Amino acid sequence: MPDLIGIPREVLPGEKRVAATPETVGKLRVRNLLVQIERGAGAGSGISDAEYTEAGANLVDDAYLGANAVFKIRPPTLAEAARLHEGALLVSLIQPERNPGLLEALKGRRATPLALERIPRITRAQKMDVLSSMGNLAGYRAVIEALGLFQGFAGGQVTAAGSSRPARFLIIGAGVAGLAAIGAARSMGAEVRAFDTRAAAREQVESLGASFLEVAAKESGEGQGGYAKVMSPEYIAAEMALFRAQASEVDVIITTALVPGATAPKLVQRDAVEAMAPGSVIVDMAAEQGGNCELTTPGAVVLHHGVQIIGYTDLPSRMAVTASRLFSNNIANLAQELGKADTLVVDPANEVLRPALLLVHGKELPPLPASPPVTEKRVLPLPSARPAQNHLTSPTRVAWGSTVGGIVALVVLFLLGRFAPPDFLQHSTVFVLACFIGWQVIWSVKPALHTPLMSVTNAISGIIVVGGILQIGVSANLGTLLAGAAILFASINISGGFSVTQRMLRMFQTGARSLPPTIGGAP
Amino acid sequence: MTGGATIALYLAAGVLFIRALGGLSKQETAINGNISGSLGMLLAVAVAVVGWVIQNPGEGRSTGLAIMLSAATIGAVIGQVLARRVEMTGVPELVALLHSFVGLAAVLVGVSTYLSPPEVVQTTAGRTVHLVEIWVGVAVGALTLTGSIIAWGKLRGAITGKPLLLPGRHLLNIAIVAGIAGLAYPFLAAAQPLALSYLLGMSALAGAAGVLMVMAIGGADMPVVVSLLNSFSGWAAAAAGFMLGNDLLIVTGALVGSSGTILSIIMCRAMNRSMLNVVFGGFGTGDSKPSLSSGDSADSGTIHEITPPELGRRLAQSKQVIIVPGYGMAVSRAQAAVKQLSTTLRERGITVRFAIHPVAGRLPGHMNVLLAEAGVPYKIVLEMEQINQDFSSTDVVLVIGANDIVNPSALTDPSSSIYGMPVLEVWKARMVVILKRGMAAGYAGIDNPLFGLENSRMLFGDARQSVEALVAAIH
Numbered sequence: 001m002p003d004l005i006g007i008p009r010e011v012l013p014g015e016k017r018v019a020a021t022p023e024t025v026g027k028l029r030v031r032n033l034l035v036q037i038e039r040g041a042g043a044g045s046g047i048s049d050a051e052y053t054e055a056g057a058n059l060v061d062d063a064y065l066g067a068n069a070v071f072k073i074r075p076p077t078l079a080e081a082a083r084l085h086e087g088a089l090l091v092s093l094i095q096p097e098r099n100p101g102l103l104e105a106l107k108g109r110r111a112t113p114l115a116l117e118r119i120p121r122i123t124r125a126q127k128m129d130v131l132s133s134m135g136n137l138a139g140y141r142a143v144i145e146a147l148g149l150f151q152g153f154a155g156g157q158v159t160a161a162g163s164s165r166p167a168r169f170l171i172i173g174a175g176v177a178g179l180a181a182i183g184a185a186r187s188m189g190a191e192v193r194a195f196d197t198r199a200a201a202r203e204q205v206e207s208l209g210a211s212f213l214e215v216a217a218k219e220s221g222e223g224q225g226g227y228a229k230v231m232s233p234e235y236i237a238a239e240m241a242l243f244r245a246q247a248s249e250v251d252v253i254i255t256t257a258l259v260p261g262a263t264a265p266k267l268v269q270r271d272a273v274e275a276m277a278p279g280s281v282i283v284d285m286a287a288e289q290g291g292n293c294e295l296t297t298p299g300a301v302v303l304h305h306g307v308q309i310i311g312y313t314d315l316p317s318r319m320a321v322t323a324s325r326l327f328s329n330n331i332a333n334l335a336q337e338l339g340k341a342d343t344l345v346v347d348p349a350n351e352v353l354r355p356a357l358l359l360v361h362g363k364e365l366p367p368l369p370a371s372p373p374v375t376e377k378r379v380l381p382l383p384s385a386r387p388a389q390n391h392l393t394s395p396t397r398v399a400w401g402s403t404v405g406g407i408v409a410l411v412v413l414f415l416l417g418r419f420a421p422p423d424f425l426q427h428s429t430v431f432v433l434a435c436f437i438g439w440q441v442i443w444s445v446k447p448a449l450h451t452p453l454m455s456v457t458n459a460i461s462g463i464i465v466v467g468g469i470l471q472i473g474v475s476a477n478l479g480t481l482l483a484g485a486a487i488l489f490a491s492i493n494i495s496g497g498f499s500v501t502q503r504m505l506r507m508f509q510t511g512a513r514s515l516p517p518t519i520g521g522a523p
Numbered sequence: 524m525t526g527g528a529t530i531a532l533y534l535a536a537g538v539l540f541i542r543a544l545g546g547l548s549k550q551e552t553a554i555n556g557n558i559s560g561s562l563g564m565l566l567a568v569a570v571a572v573v574g575w576v577i578q579n580p581g582e583g584r585s586t587g588l589a590i591m592l593s594a595a596t597i598g599a600v601i602g603q604v605l606a607r608r609v610e611m612t613g614v615p616e617l618v619a620l621l622h623s624f625v626g627l628a629a630v631l632v633g634v635s636t637y638l639s640p641p642e643v644v645q646t647t648a649g650r651t652v653h654l655v656e657i658w659v660g661v662a663v664g665a666l667t668l669t670g671s672i673i674a675w676g677k678l679r680g681a682i683t684g685k686p687l688l689l690p691g692r693h694l695l696n697i698a699i700v701a702g703i704a705g706l707a708y709p710f711l712a713a714a715q716p717l718a719l720s721y722l723l724g725m726s727a728l729a730g731a732a733g734v735l736m737v738m739a740i741g742g743a744d745m746p747v748v749v750s751l752l753n754s755f756s757g758w759a760a761a762a763a764g765f766m767l768g769n770d771l772l773i774v775t776g777a778l779v780g781s782s783g784t785i786l787s788i789i790m791c792r793a794m795n796r797s798m799l800n801v802v803f804g805g806f807g808t809g810d811s812k813p814s815l816s817s818g819d820s821a822d823s824g825t826i827h828e829i830t831p832p833e834l835g836r837r838l839a840q841s842k843q844v845i846i847v848p849g850y851g852m853a854v855s856r857a858q859a860a861v862k863q864l865s866t867t868l869r870e871r872g873i874t875v876r877f878a879i880h881p882v883a884g885r886l887p888g889h890m891n892v893l894l895a896e897a898g899v900p901y902k903i904v905l906e907m908e909q910i911n912q913d914f915s916s917t918d919v920v921l922v923i924g925a926n927d928i929v930n931p932s933a934l935t936d937p938s939s940s941i942y943g944m945p946v947l948e949v950w951k952a953r954m955v956v957i958l959k960r961g962m963a964a965g966y967a968g969i970d971n972p973l974f975g976l977e978n979s980r981m982l983f984g985d986a987r988q989s990v991e992a993l994v995a996a997i998h
Contacts, residue, residue, distance in 0.1 A: 419648075424652050427764070427773055431765075431777050434773065434777035434778055435778075438779070441782070442544060442781065443785060444548045447891070448550070449553060450786060451889060453544070454749065454750060454753050456556070458753060458756065459560060459561075463540075463564065463775040463776070464628045464759070464772065464776075465568060466771060467763040467767050469568070469575055471636060473587065474581065474582075474587055475586065477638075477639070478638055479635045482632075484594045486631035487594040487598065488597055488598040489624040489625075489628045490598065490624065491602060492624055495601075495602030496602030496617070499603060500609060500617060503606065504892055507611070507898075
């Protein structure tokens with residue numbers, strides 16, 4: 001009997017996302033898993049019931065009824081948890097630290113909850129990481145919401161009716177959401193500064209074209225799993241001072257500072273808000289966890305001293321179509337870790353699943369041994385300085401080379417002047433000067449033209465044909481015949497060399513520019 | 524025509540040649556440069572023929588003219604046929620073959636000059652200098668001739684690309700050079716028939732030197748060898764100018780010689796090698812010691828493969844794509860398919876650029892020629908220095924049939940034989956896909972840790988078929 005997966009409609013007011021799309025339903029159906037979907041579950045994300053049935057799902061009024069597994073987005077309410085089938089698998093955000101009583105309720109149903117927020121942030125699990133996919137979306141949306149309320153241009157403008165400078169953004173916290181916000185703000189032309197306690201964030205911030213702010217106190221905020229840890233009081237004081245100073249300069253502040261399992265740190269205080277110019281906007285992306293700003297009201301926009309503070313807790317849901325698609329894909333990818341055939345198998349030994357498994361059939365698992373910090377990627381140990389090409393261009397070598405060369409040249413010239421016939425001397429003069437001209441002319445050549453250059457010089461070296469011509473005698477003796485052969489070979493060179501060069505150069509020209517052909521054409 | 528007029532016109536031809544070389548240094552002026560070169564050649568030949576006609580009145584004139592014109596016509600026709608038939612992938616071979624013709628012509632002119640010396644030579648010292656000039660000219664010519672033929676064979680694949688390293692080859696080389704120099708003495712002293720046999724014997728020695736030199740050079744160094752032979756062909760022409768007392772030959776030969784030398788130096792710098800190391804090093808498969816002894820070969824990690832449909836999807840979602848072509852693209856004649864791929868991606872608004880390493884291929888600028896043939900606009904074909912810092916902001920890099928030029932151990936592993944050579948830093952991109960026939964090492968014969976990196980994917984198979992499958996997958 002194949003497992004039955006239930007996809008309920010989200011009950012939280014304003015939540016428009018859904019945990020499966022027709023595409024991911026199709027993926028589950030390929031494994032012969034059965035899928036039942038609550039009527040209207042996809043409405044908020046623009047997916048009709050018909051599309052789900054077409055993909056192979058059954059429409060039901062109660063998605064929990066008889067389902068061995070339930071996929072959803074938000075942590076279940078206690079009422080929802082009570083509807084779980086006995087012993088069912090639950091895949092969703094669970095956040096037990098913020099939902100007291102939920103774990104007990106799940107235990108009562110002997111359920112196996114897989115908490116999506118606890119999927120480890122390792123490379124292999126990235127495709128299942130809903131915090132990343134939703135954070136990315138939320139960061140982008142935060143910029144859009146901020147600009148929606150902000151009364152100016154994001155990018156600078158110089159117009160006949162007057163100029164305006166680019167909007168200034170301060171992004172606090174450069175995690176996934178913060179980086180997405182930086183990218184979005186930058187792409188609209190705003191000037192962006194960002195702050196993060198982790199030194200590793202600097203490179204990422206700067207790679208997006210924002211400037212990285214630092215506080216005077218030195219302390220690394222590198223915590224486990226790519227999150228920041230809680231900082232010391234001195235450090236936080238220094239941070240606050242920085243934000244206060246920045247607040248008077250920037251138009252928009254977006255805060256994304258979260259510490260897992262705890263309420264969000266209060267980083268933007270009343271006086272900082274009051275330091276901002278009227279018309280400025282704050283987006284507090286940590287609103288759901290209490291907010292990074294003292295004045296935030298979760299789920300609402302408040303006005304304080306002309307500054308609008310956005311405390312929306314549904315930023316991803318405001319882009320429900322895309323958010324549902326990405327979230328569902330994350331879950332579908334996770335489902336691939338849950339067995340292969342038509343039953344879902346949870347393997348507690350799986351390194352991706354283990355940290356997310358809160359209970360197995362209602363029983364708690366033994367606590368995880370403290371894991372060593374996971375290194376995210378195998379980074380190639382690159383030396384910051386390139387290995388120098390020293391043995392070719394070291395000053396000593398060059399100096400010795402030119403000194404010795406100069407002495408040899410002088411000696412040769414002296415011997416020539418002393419012993420060689422004047423004829424030879426004159427030819428040598430011509431020779432040396434020509435060498436220098438060639439030397440000067442060629443250095444500037446573009447690498448792309450090396451091949452044509454070589455074939456043209458090859459054609460030119462066919463000039464030896466002149467030698468052959470001069471050696472032709474008036475009678476067909478051996479000398480003349482050899483000279484004739486020389487003319488033959490040199491001519492192959494000349495005609496072949498010039499025309500193959502011409503062919504190559506024509507190809508370089510096509511597409512580059514289309515001048516009309518020269519009148520008369522090439523010889 | 525008087526002597527003065529001849530010199531003036533030769534001067535004009537020389538100026539045209541210099542303009543040709545100067546013009547070839549920029550895309551915009553390259554065609555004009557080539558036209559200048561051919562005009563200069565036309566002028567030089569016309570002046571030489573007219574001068575010859577004026578100097579040789581009498582009835583032998585028609586015989587000489589007949590030989591001259593028939594030889595030139597036959598040669599020109601053969602040249603045209605070669606130039607028109609050659610495929611752009613075969614240009615390196617053609618250039619090598621043409622170098623050998625210049626070498627041959629130099630030998631022929633030298634021997635002919637010895638048999639019927641020009642009248643200008645009168646004094647004893649003058650005669651000695653003249654004979655030495657012939658000696659040098661024939662030696663350089665013979666070396667160019669055989670060296671180029673071997674290079675041609677290596678480029679065609681008729682001769683193995685691996686360096687042939689005879690035991691004691693350095694001694695052998697020294698012996699040959701000593702022989703060439705030593706034979707000059709009896710040659711200067713001997714009379715006609717005997718001296719001629721010295722001259723021919725010396726040509727054979729010089730020819731052997733050419734064979735040995737190029738046989739000992741690995742396939743990876745062919746760009747250097749071809750440009751070195753290019754400079755030799757110039758020096759051979761200059762030497763012919765000395766023996767005939769003709770300034771135009773000297774000037775032109777010197778121009779070509781120095782240009783070839785510079786190209787060789789540029790190539791050597793691109794590989795962080797010295798000229799001596801290339802010519803005498805026997806670098807390449809076999810002789811060098813790869814870093815296997817350091818015991819970290821397990822470090823090369825596991826190889827991840829990728830399929831064309833998967834890669835197609837990945838490419839379609841990218842914003843920045845860089846293609847790094849190498850000799851493998853030339854071998855499988857994949858340039859047209861690669862061009863099609865780049866067009867398909869560009870039509871979807873994806874930025875596609877090409878990164879060219881200075882020693883990619885078997886001839887300087889080889890990749891540029893192939894891409895130009897396929898119609899890739901040269902604005903998106905960038906040199907290493909222009910593009911190397913952009914890899915970190917690139918989504919996908921496609922490495923098509925290149926190996927050593929993208930080997931990170933050139934920067935990281937001091938024991939590697941290519942350590943210090945500038946390479947394209949493709950591994951900084953989000954994903955690197957290497958299109959390759961199999962896991963064989965590159966021409967330098969060393970392991971490439973790139974293949975085992977986390978962000979590397981291999982797409983095995985013939986480059987053209989792989990790229991065509993990719994284009995089909997994207998459509």
